[in-house]
Amino acid sequence: MRKLVFGILILAAGWSSCKTNDGKTSLPIFGSRKAVTKTVNGQSVTDTVYQTIPKFSLVNQYGDSISNKNLDGKIYVADFFFTTCPSICPMMARNLLTVYNTFKSKDDFKILSHSIDPKHDSVPVLKKYADKLGVSGNTWWFVQGKKEDVYTIAEKNYLVAVKQDSTAAGGYVHQGYFVLVDKQKRVRGAYDGTDPKQVDQLITDIKTLQAEPDQK
Amino acid sequence: MMAIRYPKSIVAALGLSIVISLFFSCENNNSLELKRYYSEGAAIYQTHCLNCHAADGSGLLALIPALNDSTFLKNNKASLACAIRYGLKRPIKINGKAYDENMPAANLAPMEIAQVITYMNNSFGNQLGMVTMDEVEADLKSCK
Numbered sequence: 001m002r003k004l005v006f007g008i009l010i011l012a013a014g015w016s017s018c019k020t021n022d023g024k025t026s027l028p029i030f031g032s033r034k035a036v037t038k039t040v041n042g043q044s045v046t047d048t049v050y051q052t053i054p055k056f057s058l059v060n061q062y063g064d065s066i067s068n069k070n071l072d073g074k075i076y077v078a079d080f081f082f083t084t085c086p087s088i089c090p091m092m093a094r095n096l097l098t099v100y101n102t103f104k105s106k107d108d109f110k111i112l113s114h115s116i117d118p119k120h121d122s123v124p125v126l127k128k129y130a131d132k133l134g135v136s137g138n139t140w141w142f143v144q145g146k147k148e149d150v151y152t153i154a155e156k157n158y159l160v161a162v163k164q165d166s167t168a169a170g171g172y173v174h175q176g177y178f179v180l181v182d183k184q185k186r187v188r189g190a191y192d193g194t195d196p197k198q199v200d201q202l203i204t205d206i207k208t209l210q211a212e213p214d215q216k
Numbered sequence: 217m218m219a220i221r222y223p224k225s226i227v228a229a230l231g232l233s234i235v236i237s238l239f240f241s242c243e244n245n246n247s248l249e250l251k252r253y254y255s256e257g258a259a260i261y262q263t264h265c266l267n268c269h270a271a272d273g274s275g276l277l278a279l280i281p282a283l284n285d286s287t288f289l290k291n292n293k294a295s296l297a298c299a300i301r302y303g304l305k306r307p308i309k310i311n312g313k314a315y316d317e318n319m320p321a322a323n324l325a326p327m328e329i330a331q332v333i334t335y336m337n338n339s340f341g342n343q344l345g346m347v348t349m350d351e352v353e354a355d356l357k358s359c360k
Contacts, residue, residue, distance in 0.1 A: 088318045090268045090276050097277075132278035194267075 030161035030187040050186040058143040061126040076110040092193040111140040118144040153162035161190035257335025273340030281310035284340040298359035
């Protein structure tokens with residue numbers, strides 16, 4: 001009898017460790033990477049250096065400057081939209097609101113919605129848009145900057161995950177992706193922002209990411 | 217007593233069922249037409265309206281009004297076709313909340329407009345009956 005109980009315990013332990021091993025413990029890291037070899041204490045050590053989101057400089061709905069530094073040590077979701085977009089943007093906003101409402105109490109979480117129509121989407125226009133969505137505080141920033149800069153960072157950096165996964169040609173900026181970025185500014189996922197199922201996956205993945213040791 | 221009551225209730229039940237079946241048979245023609253409009257309208261709603269007004273017609277907070285304000289829909293019945301065909305950009309009040317937004321025009325034929333209005337008018341808690349293509353064509357003649 002004692003043996004049996006012991007056996008079950010071992011089985012249970014094995015099963016639960018399996019579960020945490022092959023389950024959703026860590027997310028992929030997207031973008032280019034290179035091996036960097038340096039010498040530490042006379043020994044050569046090889047490290048993988050991942051592509052990260054580079055410097056940027058934008059303005060949010062309150063008129064505050066927002067740079068890459070404001071996202072240091074934050075897990076964040078980036079997307080690209082414009083306030084007068086009649087097609088997919090209302091769905092994206094509806095879905096991002098779910099993400100926002102799930103994580104808005106965490107101060108290491110942010111949402112960065114980039115306008116791709118900065119000419120129309122001035123600071124007051126962005127503020128009004130945020131107000132109408134019931135968004136206040138500093139969890140969700142609606143930002144604008146130079147159009148070329150936003151397009152460049154979108155295509156070259158945020159949407160690398162999309163490009164890697166898809167054979168479709170160009171125009172990703174207009175396709176409503178939500179991009180998940182970790183505290184080291186590495187891209188960890190991209191999700192179709194118009195599909196509630198993928199947005200559920202995003203929420204699950206954010207929780208998974210938050211549990212990673214280097215995201216604490 | 218029992219002997220009298222029994223047949224009486226049978227007669228009553230029979231009479232009632234005749235009335236009911238008459239009622240249903242004359243409703244059947246209408247409701248069949250309504251059902252046809254409704255199911256076509258549901259498909260049109262999905263492709264042309266759902267992204268903004270949401271699957272459940274709830275809209276999007278203060279940006280896009282909900283479609284469940286039966287009083288508004290009833291009072292503005294004659295101008296709905298114009299709003300859908302040519303867009304809507306004027307201050308309105310929906311469920312007591314003010315909106316002054318911009319709905320773009322939808323390139324739909326009168327039949328499709330009638331179908332999508334019929335769908336809307338009988339979804340999301342609305343029970344406003346059907347709108348026919350003839351009504352829509354007439355309404356479209358007097359758009360402002």
